[in-house]
Amino acid sequence: MARARRKNRTPSFVLVVVVLAALAAGAWFVLQRSPHAVPSDGASVAATPAAISAERVDPANDGRRVVVSGSLKVARPLRDPQLGISTEAVVLLRTVEMLQWRECGPSD
Numbered sequence: 001m002a003r004a005r006r007k008n009r010t011p012s013f014v015l016v017v018v019v020l021a022a023l024a025a026g027a028w029f030v031l032q033r034s035p036h037a038v039p040s041d042g043a044s045v046a047a048t049p050a051a052i053s054a055e056r057v058d059p060a061n062d063g064r065r066v067v068v069s070g071s072l073k074v075a076r077p078l079r080d081p082q083l084g085i086s087t088e089a090v091v092l093l094r095t096v097e098m099l100q101w102r103e104c105g106p107s108d
Helices: 010-032
Strands: 050-053 066-069 078-080 085-087
Touching: none
Parallel strands: 050 066
Antiparallel strands: 078 085
């Protein structure tokens, strides 16, 4: 009678351990790079950022997390010289799309 070979489960177990370790390392990396993470130098982060005006720059706020409020104004209208468009906007975006086709004749 032939002996049944025993299935070796070691490679699948090692694969599961490697995948779990990679997931744990990825989660740790994402949490460390989060903008809401506490700085490692021991400085405390305020729960709510300080609200300041956009009228002037205060050097005392350098490096602090702040919320800036104010009206949005542009110095001069934006212009796209190739399309001849001018508008009072903060940003002017142009989306270009090119389509190409091949006409099939009787020989195709």
